[in-house]
Amino acid sequence: MAYSDKVIEHYENPRNVGTLDKNDPNVGTGLVGAPACGDVMRLQLRITEEGIIEDAKFKTFGCGSAIASSSLVTEWVKGKTVDQAMTLSNKDVARELALPPVKIHCSVLAEDAIKAAIADFKKKREARQGKQSAS
Amino acid sequence: MKCWNCEQETRGRPFCPGCGKIAARPPGATFFDIFELAPSYDVDIPALEKQFRELSLRLHPDRFAQADARERRLSLEQTTALNEAYRTLKDPSRRAFYLLKLHGVELDREDAGVQKQMPLEFLEEVMELREELEEAMHAKDLTRAQAMAVDVTARQREALHEAAKALRALQAAPDNAELVRKASHEMGRVRYFTRFLEQVEEFEEEAVV
Numbered sequence A: 001m002a003y004s005d006k007v008i009e010h011y012e013n014p015r016n017v018g019t020l021d022k023n024d025p026n027v028g029t030g031l032v033g034a035p036a037c038g039d040v041m042r043l044q045l046r047i048t049e050e051g052i053i054e055d056a057k058f059k060t061f062g063c064g065s066a067i068a069s070s071s072l073v074t075e076w077v078k079g080k081t082v083d084q085a086m087t088l089s090n091k092d093v094a095r096e097l098a099l100p101p102v103k104i105h106c107s108v109l110a111e112d113a114i115k116a117a118i119a120d121f122k123k124k125r126e127a128r129q130g131k132q133s134a135s
Numbered sequence B: 001m002k003c004w005n006c007e008q009e010t011r012g013r014p015f016c017p018g019c020g021k022i023a024a025r026p027p028g029a030t031f032f033d034i035f036e037l038a039p040s041y042d043v044d045i046p047a048l049e050k051q052f053r054e055l056s057l058r059l060h061p062d063r064f065a066q067a068d069a070r071e072r073r074l075s076l077e078q079t080t081a082l083n084e085a086y087r088t089l090k091d092p093s094r095r096a097f098y099l100l101k102l103h104g105v106e107l108d109r110e111d112a113g114v115q116k117q118m119p120l121e122f123l124e125e126v127m128e129l130r131e132e133l134e135e136a137m138h139a140k141d142l143t144r145a146q147a148m149a150v151d152v153t154a155r156q157r158e159a160l161h162e163a164a165k166a167l168r169a170l171q172a173a174p175d176n177a178e179l180v181r182k183a184s185h186e187m188g189r190v191r192y193f194t195r196f197l198e199q200v201e202e203f204e205e206e207a208v209v
Helices: A005-012 A064-077 A082-086 A090-097 A101-134 B045-059 B069-090 B092-102 B120-138 B142-172 B177-208
Strands: A027-034 A039-047 A053-061
Touching: A005 A064, A005 A090, A027 A101, A027 B120, A039 A064, A039 A101, A039 B120, A053 A064, A053 B120, A064 A090, A064 A101, A082 A101, A090 A101, B045 B069, B069 B092, B092 B142, B092 B177, B120 B142, B120 B177, B142 B177
Parallel strands: none
Antiparallel strands: A027 A039, A039 A053
8 A cells, every 4th residue: 555755754754753761750651552453652742840742752663654643743742732732633643644544543543642641641740749739 | 034035044054944045144144153153262173174165065156057146146145254254263363353343342443442442551561572572673683583472472372362261251241341351452462462473574584585
């Protein structure tokens, strides 16, 4: 199956590949998988006190579309607020990358990964605030 | 579904139990119905093979060359279904995926069902495995990749074994959601491990060239 130019571009020059320290209290980690194909995607965000996403990294073991989807979303969310990032939809990713129907799930995976990373960050922050108010 | 010829219930059999005419495939008929088996993980493979051969001969389109259009069409339909049923039921992991589907969980479909959500620890395990394999591939360390494959094959076998236990328990308690979730998770593990092993195979092929 032919990939679109944009998918190939991201696949050949993926942005933001790598890892952030998952123990950093300002880092949220999202780990998601696709049971249909058995591929996995890890996406990490470093978020400031003001709720701005200052860095985003990903590691994806999957097809070209999955890599391109995660590369694209890390580019998109950098510099955005957490609330803005939460509104990101897989449809935008699929449209931007011109994904065929059988590859839509790759964009869903990327959206899920962002949401999971934010959820992880919020959980960490709440735990920290809980500790602070308890002391 | 009733037989088109004698109106008897065909119960998903390839031939009508009443008049022996070739039957239509009723919607919702399972692969097990073709072989007159109850849905179960435990299948007598030599018996299945024997039945498959006999049915293949009896359903073969050549035998219906002189029959009317309806029977010719049904022989094609039934032959296709028979081949697919045999391919699915003779293989333990295909059979388990199929049983899971009969319990309402299709891992191949892209919709995100709650039943399919894998525990986070497992996804971490997969991520670690894939990263370690990537390292071995970068280092062109085929021996290490193959050692990992041996270990993952064992984990995969264990997962299928656990899935089989849950699927057997489901025969007695088909509505037990917890067992469906268990079977779904274990088959999910099988799927992720299969993907890992495919990666090792690709690496092996590259290494040979």
